[in-house]
Amino acid sequence: MGHAVAVWNQQVAMEITKDWNGIDQVTLRSPRGASTRVSLYGGQVMSWRNDRGEELLFTGNKAIFKPPKAMRGGIPLCFPQFGNGGCLEQHGFARNKIWIIDDNPPPLHQSNSNGKAFDDLLLKSSEEDFKCWPHSFEFRLRVSLATNGDLNLISRIRNINGKPFSFSFAYHTYLCVSDISEVRIEGLETLDYLDNLCQRERFTEQGDAITFETEVDRVYITSPNVIAVLDHEKKQTVVIRKDVIAVLDHEKKQTVVIRKDGLPDVVVWNPWEKKSKAMIDIGDDEYKQMLCVDDDGTNHVAEQLQQGSVDLAYTLLPAPGDRNVCLLGQPGTSTQLPHSLVFDSQFLNPSHLLGNPTART
Numbered sequence: 001m002g003h004a005v006a007v008w009n010q011q012v013a014m015e016i017t018k019d020w021n022g023i024d025q026v027t028l029r030s031p032r033g034a035s036t037r038v039s040l041y042g043g044q045v046m047s048w049r050n051d052r053g054e055e056l057l058f059t060g061n062k063a064i065f066k067p068p069k070a071m072r073g074g075i076p077l078c079f080p081q082f083g084n085g086g087c088l089e090q091h092g093f094a095r096n097k098i099w100i101i102d103d104n105p106p107p108l109h110q111s112n113s114n115g116k117a118f119d120d121l122l123l124k125s126s127e128e129d130f131k132c133w134p135h136s137f138e139f140r141l142r143v144s145l146a147t148n149g150d151l152n153l154i155s156r157i158r159n160i161n162g163k164p165f166s167f168s169f170a171y172h173t174y175l176c177v178s179d180i181s182e183v184r185i186e187g188l189e190t191l192d193y194l195d196n197l198c199q200r201e202r203f204t205e206q207g208d209a210i211t212f213e214t215e216v217d218r219v220y221i222t223s224p225n226v227i228a229v230l231d232h233e234k235k236q237t238v239v240i241r242k243d244v245i246a247v248l249d250h251e252k253k254q255t256v257v258i259r260k261d262g263l264p265d266v267v268v269w270n271p272w273e274k275k276s277k278a279m280i281d282i283g284d285d286e287y288k289q290m291l292c293v294d295d296d297g298t299n300h301v302a303e304q305l306q307q308g309s310v311d312l313a314y315t316l317l318p319a320p321g322d323r324n325v326c327l328l329g330q331p332g333t334s335t336q337l338p339h340s341l342v343f344d345s346q347f348l349n350p351s352h353l354l355g356n357p358t359a360r361t
């Protein structure tokens with residue numbers, strides 16, 4: 001079966017229920033109480049809670065949980081287009097499709113499932129999609145939850161007829177923050193970005209850090225190894241690496257680390273007050289509690305998939321905020337943060353990405 005649990009009590013580790021629209025949703029639970037819920041509508045992660053039951057992803061009070069639009073919040077999957085730069089609807093159609101549970105997924109590395117509850121979902125190109133995007137693909141998503149609450153997403157996109165196609169992709173992650181005015185991002189300051197608010201004009205980031213005093217919608221190109229997003233109010237920091245993003249919330253005493261592979265760019269988005277008021281599915285003031293840090297391959301990759309498949313891996317790791325953090329990047333380098341996580345980021349090897357038992361100390 002494509003939904004399985006490796007180690008602990010399977011009966012409590014995974015549950016399939018119907019949402020209020022009658023659409024299946026899969027809840028995975030860790031033995032320590034962390035959980036995640038993924039909807040077959042869009043393959044979207046709707047919720048991710050740490051072992052204290054605290055929600056780590058943003059969902060607004062006015063979020064609309066009804067097809068044909070994706071719910072604003074959680075982690076929508078943007079495919080085969082991120083943004084509105086192509087011929088498709090904004091962020092592509094995958095987030096608005098009904099996925100199925102994949103009962104027979106091709107194997108991932110053996111250790112991927114060690115000690116984890118996981119579920120495999122599948123979206124196949126349909127005749128309807130073909131009218132607007134004439135390419136044959138299979139998009140497999142593995143969502144897994146480790147014993148320690150780490151959330152891993154692996155997207156495997158496969159060209160199934162050998163005719164090359166291009167696509168862009170993003171994990172459009174809505175992080176929950178305390179107060180956007182108290183959040184800053186460090187590490188993007190020398191990067192070039194395309195400003196979606198200025199017809200994608202290219203600028204170079206000049207400030208010491210990115211702070212939020214107005215709407216921001218930027219694509220940072222080829223993000224470096226380390227970016228930090230600090231949330232003073234929540235006492236939380238997000239560290240983003242090319243392969244890793246960490247989110248530390250001092251107030252909530254939690255850390256989230258994101259590791260990614262095959263996704264060179266970072267999109268930073270907050271709609272701010274005016275745009276929020278114009279959006280029907282977010283409360284007027286809720287922009288203060290959200291920050292989208294999307295990991296994508298919009299500009300550089302626009303993956304050309306000639307044959308075979310590409311894997312786009314993504315890991316979110318929560319950690320208590322009362323220990324020291326050491327993010328180990330390249331061998332011999334490290335970034336010390338005030339709170340706590342130690343991991344080995346040789347994540348290009350899926351066994352490290354998904355199954356490294358030393359990921360948390």
Ligand SMILES: O=P(O)(O)OC[C@H]1O[C@H](O)[C@H](O)[C@@H](O)[C@@H]1O
Pocket residue numbers: 083090091196217218267268269292294
């Ligand atoms: O409203 P959505 O289609 O979900 O898009 C929400 C946002 O997604 C990304 O972050 C884009 O950079 C923004 O321009 C867009 O507004």
